[in-house]
Amino acid sequence: MRKAQYTMQDIANQLGISKxxxxxxxxxxxxxxxxxxxAVNKLAEEMDYQPNSLALSLRHKKSFVIGIIVPEIVHDFFANVISGVQSVAYEEGYNVMICISNESPEQEEVDVKAMYSSRVDGLLISLTKETKKLKHIESIVNKGVPLVMFDRVSENINVSKVITDDFQGAFMATDHLVKQGCKKIVHLSGPDNLSISSLRLNGYKDALSKNNIPVDDNLIIPCPEGTLSEATKTMKSIINSNLEFDGIFANNDVTAIGAMNALKELGKKVPEDISIVGFGDWRLSQLLDPPLSSIEQSGINIGVESAKLLFKQIKEEENDKEFTPITKVVQNNLIERKSSIK
Amino acid sequence: MRKAQYTMQDIANQLGISKxxxxxxxxxxxxxxxxxxxAVNKLAEEMDYQPNSLALSLRHKKSFVIGIIVPEIVHDFFANVISGVQSVAYEEGYNVMICISNESPEQEEVDVKAMYSSRVDGLLISLTKETKKLKHIESIVNKGVPLVMFDRVSENINVSKVITDDFQGAFMATDHLVKQGCKKIVHLSGPDNLSISSLRLNGYKDALSKNNIPVDDNLIIPCPEGTLSEATKTMKSIINSNLEFDGIFANNDVTAIGAMNALKELGKKVPEDISIVGFGDWRLSQLLDPPLSSIEQSGINIGVESAKLLFKQIKEEENDKEFTPITKVVQNNLIERKSSIK
DNA sequence: AAAAATTGCGCAACCGATTGAAAAGTTAGG
DNA sequence: CCTAACTTTTCAATCGGTTGCGCAATTTTT
Structure with missing residues (x-):
């Protein structure tokens, strides 16, 4: 029993009136x-009439759709961001179109173009790790599409941005370890080319200095891949090298978990012998044994803030107001769990 | 330096030709x-002209967008499904519009309507836990929009479906535990109202029977919430009740983790004393200590299969062919890790 | 050189809604 | 009974593309 797709014209014809x-x-x-x-409402109901928003969008030059481009989706952080964005979008009566760049700059370019072709009313984007050229971003911004970058932002373009305070997060994590009595804190650092890595490293260093603990470069150990196996391997070799330490601040949770597994395997107790704090507060972290302390980067918050900023911009543009890009820094929270409480 | 949004008419005017x-x-x-x-190409390039796909969609009555509605997005399984869907959609030259029903049937209804309003060329949907009425689904199906349900499907509607073989997965998990030498296997079961719970329970029972182990109802313990705390609490009370058992097959990974944590806390060794297998293979499962054996429900596969089925249907409808709904069952894999290997 | 075929382009309708302005139709006032 | 003043409805343009058809201008054929 397949019904057709009715239009206003159909209703008009049946009632003998104009559309x-x-x-x-x-x-x-x-x-x-x-x-x-x-009469119209009754017939519309009967026909299960639903308006064609394509026609509306074309007419109004407004699609009531915002776009979001993320590098990955199987990732708690980005999934949370999307969730936050969606909640704001729903309230504003907008739909959300999502593209996944899969960490590919080429895909990202295609996605941005597709978003513009669909005439999204605004765009949220977190860049891929490899994105260097920003022509595609400039292009859509020049066309007057409101755009907000979040988390993975670029300094080379003047648009609104929402980022987390990596420095502050790292500071809190390290400071917390010091307060727990740690004197020699290892930092498992991230890839050099990402600004978040250096921000976190600096937060670590600053926290030590503020607590009158000298920064020891030997305690700063790179884990650029950020994988479990890398972290496990690295940690084992550190322990075997007899480096003395009593705390670990890891660049991310996976690294922290890898380190923790290595420690336990080699008979070290967490947190009694070594306290650990991660970064990112993945959902799994609270499920570990012991549960991992971590810096919570609230993806939902970032999503909500980014979306709010975007809608603010959309509204100002609609009223032909000048909009000056804003950078919003979302603070992180330290989630204290057993892995760091002595 | 804000450029305007150019149309074909603009190009035509500048060149003194018609659009x-x-x-x-x-x-x-x-x-x-x-x-x-x-001349046209050169000017289009200079103007950074990009076509308005809304106009195209309206004209062709085809949007080159497919929709997907999921109950949650901060969830490895659904995130993987989306990822799989995206990859197929990209190949077909389609964009993907995502809605999150947040486990709310009301939201789901709104989403379906919004998808239809946007004139998606096809729709993928996984129902909320609470969805009872299917009027919204019937409505969009009757309008001729190809639709495929995945994972959380309903038996009360004749559309294409992609599901995982929960029975088979549970069977494999249980059979594996038996092969590892377990004689008394506890099943931590899921909520009664979901068909996946009963399918998994039946798979468990069948595996025992096939191995000539009697089914003992005392070993079937409900964990309907599926939360960590519930599982931990339940497991502790079981141990304290001195129930004898040497293996656990949990309805999902979180439950398995809760149980594992309780066991370790009360001095039981995994897998030596008790072997554990979960269900779902969350990303975290391999990061645990010991890594958790689990049934991998390949979200990506389900996404890919669902999308393929949808595009097949879209193409057949375009050619005015009759399309008979298909149900596709995707097999699960047992991922053997330390938690179950004696 | 006339007829036919080909080339290159424009006109106008169309997709499905919105909306200002014009046109009916209705009622009231003088 | 005529006109002004409403009320209600229709007309037609518009959004930005696509596309069948027609029409010149040019080239080819006879």
């Missing part, structure tokens, strides 16, 4: 008589 | 002279 009357009737326009409105 | 010529020139239509084509 403009139908349009106004459905919108409860005062010009239309109650009688006509009732 | 139909521009349209054909850009599509490399044979009717147009090379000279004109070159």
């Amino acid at each position: 403009s009357t139908v349009s106004r009737a459905l919108k409860n326009h005062p010009d239309i008589s109650q009688e006509t409105k009732d | 139909s010529t521009v349209s054909r020139a850009l599509k490399n239509h044979p009717d147009i002279s090379q000279e004109t084509k070159d």
Whole structure:
């Protein structure tokens, strides 16, 4: 029993009126008589009429869709961001179109173009790790599409941005370890080319200095891949090298977990012998044994803030106001769990 | 330096030709002279012209967008499904619009309507846990929109479906435990109202029977919430009740982890004393200590299969062929890790 | 050189809604 | 009974592309 897809014209034809009357009737326009409105609404209901928003978008030059491009989706952080964005978008009556760049700059370019082709009313984007050229971003910004970058942002373009305070997060993590009595804190650092790595490293160093603990470069150990096996391997070799330490601040949770597994395997106790704090607070972290302390980067918050900023911008552009890009820094929270409490 | 949004008419005006010529020139239509084509292409490039796909969609009654509605996105399984869907969609030249119903049937209804309003060319959907009425689904199906349900499907509607073989997965998990020498296997079961719970329970029972082990109802312990705390609490009370058992097959990974943590806390060794297998193979499972054996429900596969089925249907409808709904069952894999290997 | 074929391009309708302005239709006032 | 003043409805343009058809201008054929 397949129904057709009805249009206003169909309703108009059946009632012997014009489609403009139908349009106004459905919108409860005062010009239309109650009688006509009732008839139109009744028939629309019967036909299960639903408006074609493509036509609307074309007419109004407004699609009520915002786009979001993320490098990955199987990732708690980005999934949370999307979730936050969605909640704001729903409230504003917008739909969300999602593209996944898969960490590929080429895909990212294609995605941005597709988003523009669909005439999204605004775009949220977190760059791939490899993105160097920003022509595609400039192009869409020049066309007047409101754009907000989040988390993985670029300094080379003047748009609104929402980032987390990596420095502050690292500072809190390290400071917490010191407060727990740690004197020699290892930092498992991330890849050099990402600014978040250096920010976290600096936060670590600053926290030590503020606590009058000298920074020892031997305690700063690179784990650029950020994989479990790398961390496990690295940690084992550190332990075997007899380096003395009593705490670990890892660049991310996976690294922390790898380190923790290595420690346990070699008979070290967490947190009694070594306290550990990670970064990112993946969902799994609280499920570990012992549960891992971590810096919570609230993806939801970032999503919400980014979306809010985007809608603010969309509204100002609609009113032809000048919009000056803003950078919003979202603070992180330290989630204290057993892995760091002595 | 804000550029405007140019249309074909703008190009036509600048070159003193008509927009139909521009349209054909850009599509490399044979009717147009090379000279004109070159001029058009050059100007289009300069203006950074990008077509408005809303207009295209309206004209062709085809949006080149497919929709997907998931109950959650901060969830490895659904994130993987989306990822699989995206990859197929990209190949087909389609964009993906995602809605998150947040386990709310009301939201789901709104989402389906929004998808139809946007005139998606097809829709993928996994129902919320609470969805009872299917009017919204029937409505969009009746309008001729190809639709495929995945994972959380309903038996009360005749559409294509992609599901995992929960029975088979549970069977494999249980059989594996038996092969490892377990004689008394506890099943931590899921909520009664979901068919996946009963399928998994039946798989468990069947595996025992096939191995000539009697099913003992005392060993079937409900963990309907599927939360960590519930599982931990439940497991502790079981141990304290002195119930004898040497293996656990949990309805999902979180439950398995909760149980594992409880066991370790009460001095039981995994896998030596008790072997454990979970279900779902969350990303975290391999990071645990010991890594958790689990049934991998390949979200990516389900996404890929669902999308393929959808595109098949889209193509057949385009050719006015009759399409008979298909149900595709995707097999699960047992991922053997330390938690179950004696 | 006239007729036929080919080439290159423009006109106008169309997709499905919105909306200002014009045109009916209705009622009231003089 | 005529006109002004409403009320209600229709017309037609518009959004940005696509496309069948027609029409010149040019080239080829006879």
